[in-house]
Amino acid sequence: MNVMGIIFTNDATLGELTNKRTMASIPFGGRYRHVDFALSNLCAAGVRHVGILSRHSYQSLINHIGDGEEWGLELEEGGLEFLTPYAMSTSHVYRGKLESLNNAMDFLEYGGDDELVVMIDSAVLSNIDLTHVLNSHVASGKDITVVTKAGVANGSKLLDLAIKLDENGEVADMLVDYAAPADYLASMDIFVVNKMWLIKNVQEMIARDKFHMDRDLVLGGWQRGKVSVNVYQFAGLAMYNESIEEYFSNSLSLLEKDVRQDLFYYNHPIYTKVRDRVPTYYGEDAEVENCLVADGCIIDGEVEDSILFRQVTVHEDAEVEHCVVMNDAVIGKGAELKYVILDKNVTVTPGAKLIGTRKNPIIVKRGETV
């Protein structure tokens, strides 16, 4: 089975964290970026031809992924392609996934012998065995397979696509951009389709000025009886990083062993760009409790219930609690941080005090000094 992967990188935003980067390049879990999960899932399923669709702010993403070497995608044939607006057939920035796929038609059409296409968004993180999804798609004989997760819908979380099944496991109802009740399954924004079917349907949709994948193709097609939908339910962990509050609480949930197990080891390793850093050094006065710590840090202060990315320096007498501290931060002597997200390269001056809340963590923008 020849399979092509497509990763959507900025169809959503995450407050100040997506100011100058795509959803896909948001740092997560100490050493990863969102896109690492999608790429590693594709890589583990043997997908060797991946297109990455971006519309803006993709510099950090290109820098992170490079030639795809870490995910086994630096190939003579197939491999990795960045599909940015100006690299595609039209030069305007697309409005929805269908339009972006239409813009990437060359990539789809010249995809060699690929028969199936897996499409993944970057805001829902999982460690999923996609071969099971692909097999389910083929066995179902349906037009499109939607990967879903039970227990996410709760009547208040806004879902891109929610599906209710009848007692036979067939689709009974579908809702788009709606806070569906708890008996609905939430889409994980992972879809499988036959490539030729996708090409035909994208072209027909665009011809009718329809560009929204969930609303126009899946929901609209199903309502008109034109698109048959296979629903795959994923039993593992699915992390929805769709708001700052979710991002923050999901980050801190990695301090639970089961969550780490499900996200980092469930089916396969998660690969990321290698940064050669020395191991982390804990000084004579370091107090580190309940933390996830990447390589290259130097810790002399107190850090509790926090995530430290690579190369973070915590000076003596600094107190860091319930924080997500991204790469290269320097936290000065005696500083006090609670419920704070420090974006990359932030400097916290000695004695500075920043106190947020669990629901509203303070975000310090990339490169700032506070």
Place this chain on the structure above:
Amino acid sequence: MYFQKKRCIAMLLAGGQGSRLKVLTEKTAKPAVPFGGKYRIIDFPLSNCVNSGIDTVGILTQYQPLELNEYIGNGQPWGLNKTHSCAQVLPPYERHDKKSGWYKGTANAIYQNIDFVDRFNPDYVVVLSGDHIYKMDYAAMMHYHEEHNASCTIAVRNVPLEEASRFGILNTNPDNSIYEFEEKPAKPKSTNASMGIYCFSWPVLREALLADEEDPNSSNDFGKNIIPNLLNAGHKLMAYPFDGYWKDVGTIDSLWEANMDLLGKDPAFKLWGDERSKISARNSAMPSSYIDTNAKIRNSFVAEGCEVYGKITHSIISVGCTVGEDAVVEDSVVMPGVVIEPGAIVRHAILGENSRICRNAVVGGAFAPGEKKQISVTAKGAVLEANAVLRPGDML
């Protein structure tokens, strides 16, 4: 095939058995022995090469090469996989004229690979050992060699006079030119110890290797044969003084000490460095380390992929290790993949890769200041049963 001419290439001697590292090198070549939490010994000379602008490295292997070959792979972690750069593993091979087979000595290993060196037509060849921990700019040494118009330049370090008889000693004139080489002299005349790091002008070395091979009484060794022969033939040999950190990690004690030298606020040997002194290693895809609420880590390095629930003091914990609840690790080197179960106590030890210390077992002991420390060692994959004791200085 086209080979770009190189000004300087490196030949890295990585074939030694390292028998003085005992159980640690039973199944692993010495250069592949883990060091400093995420490195292997060979990362130091390899990274030094890259940091010195040397992009072609021949690696001479012989003993237990599988793991070492896998580790070096295509040289990608060190950036040695480009069109005109390489990390070429050179194992012994069979040749039509039978002047081949196992490498008989360090000089013979290079002799058997003269064809490899000739491809790059280098002006200079740097000969290195795969069992030293240090950071050094070989380019600076090469410039020194060139400036003094030498045939061979040997890096030397000053050692205390009372220890000098344990080393190869180079007796020099005031201008650092060498007039005599003495291997482990009973009465040393100077304190310039050879570091086993050589820079040769390739035409001179090539000729010396050919002559050495013709001598049936030679032990085909750089220190014993090549260097004395060059001196006798009237070649200009220079001593290149080096005062940075350098450690031969050929013994259990020195390997343990070199790891301990990484620790402290102002360590004897700094792992941190800028781009020009960065040590690169092949990385494993492991998540960040989890440090539990009850964990206590002081004056220690902990690499990625670890789960720490116990107490760690003055130690090196390598990638992918687990330190269980109420376990104690002090003054120890814990190699990759080790599991220390709850309640176990480890002091003054080197725990080999993937070894397991079961519940409440005790490894090693404490020593009074000034007392000779005896290091306990576990072999790769060894298991110390629950409640068992591995005494100070013992091996498993």
